[in-house]
Amino acid sequence: MTEAPEAPSTARMIDYWLGGTSHHPVDVAAAHAFEGAYGPCADIFRSLRAFSGRAARHVAAGGVDLFLVFGAGIPAQGNVHEAVPGAHVLYTDLDPAIVAAGRALLDGVAGVDYVPGDAADPRGIGAAVLDRGLPGWTARPVGVIFLGLAAFLDDAALARALAEMYDLVPAGSRLAFDFDATELAAYPDALAMMGPGFHMREPEQFAALLGRWRVTDDGIVPVARWRPDGPVEQVPDAFWGGLAVK
Numbered sequence: 403m404t405e406a407p408e409a410p411s412t413a414r415m416i417d418y419w420l421g422g423t424s425h426h427p428v429d430v431a432a433a434h435a436f437e438g439a440y441g442p443c444a445d446i447f448r449s450l451r452a453f454s455g456r457a458a459r460h461v462a463a464g465g466v467d468l469f470l471v472f473g474a475g476i477p478a479q480g481n482v483h484e485a486v487p488g489a490h491v492l493y494t495d496l497d498p499a500i501v502a503a504g505r506a507l508l509d510g511v512a513g514v515d516y517v518p519g520d521a522a523d524p525r526g527i528g529a530a531v532l533d534r535g536l537p538g539w540t541a542r543p544v545g546v547i548f549l550g551l552a553a554f555l556d557d558a559a560l561a562r563a564l565a566e567m568y569d570l571v572p573a574g575s576r577l578a579f580d581f582d583a584t585e586l587a588a589y590p591d592a593l594a595m596m597g598p599g600f601h602m603r604e605p606e607q608f609a610a611l612l613g614r615w616r617v618t619d620d621g622i623v624p625v626a627r628w629r630p631d632g633p634v635e636q637v638p639d640a641f642w643g644g645l646a647v648k
């Protein structure tokens with residue numbers, strides 16, 4: 403594991419809730435404080451990670467084997483490359499500590515890489531890095547994974563980011579997305595812990611920000627209810643999401 407950080411990270415808190423190994427005491431303390439204000443979180447994040455897996459597998463079943471992941475967090479516990487083994491997966495994140503932790507976990511995994519990247523500036527990843535991580539990406543559809551990230555962008559930045567992702571990838575590409583519902587507003591102490599830059603949205607608000615991306619017939623629904631492959635998990639509707647197509 404990397405050197406102990408001073409501040410918690412939402413990505414490592416999720417790793418803690420999912421039973422991973424890439425978190426530190428500061429993350430566990432923050433996770434416990436959040437649960438004190440909100441309630442148990444492990445089942446909610448397990449359900450969100452399961453949605454990520456279903457969405458990635460659905461995209462792969464459509465013939466896509468290139469995945470570009472924004473705000474990827476810790477690449478373990480069923481994250482994208484584990485859901486679609488054999489695919490090329492390029493993980494990106496804004497936080498250099500998360501990128502370093504991710505690179506350490508992925509050392510030696512063929513076809514999978516983790517590089518710095520700002521979801522607000524998808525082109526900033528750079529053509530050379532994309533060429534290396536996603537061979538043929540300019541001519542073959544890409545699965546864009548945008549999960550656990552919308553809350554950190556205001557409406558203008560989110561709409562711009564989604565539009566730039568649309569322009570970046572070829573026709574036929576897919577976007578798996580989620581966003582935080584307004585459910586958290588019922589827990590003001592938990593909401594306060596997320597800070598002033600945390601954005602919750604109603605489904606129609608998020609839909610308006612998707613621009614030219616076309617949502618599939620599955621719609622925008624609580625993530626547990628998106629193409630469930632078994633009994634629907636009984637969790638609060640904290641995250642909504644879906645799949646969209648270019």
Ligand SMILES: C[S@@+](CC[C@H](N)C(=O)[O-])C[C@H]1O[C@@H](n2cnc3c(N)ncnc32)[C@H](O)[C@@H]1O
Nearest residue numbers: 412413473474475495496497520521549550554
């Ligand atoms: C809540 S975690 C979600 C991690 C993972 N996607 C998941 O669903 O479990 C949010 C992640 O987004 C990253 N992040 C926040 N703002 C970002 C931005 N503008 N561009 C890229 N990553 C960002 C954080 O560093 C963190 O790793």
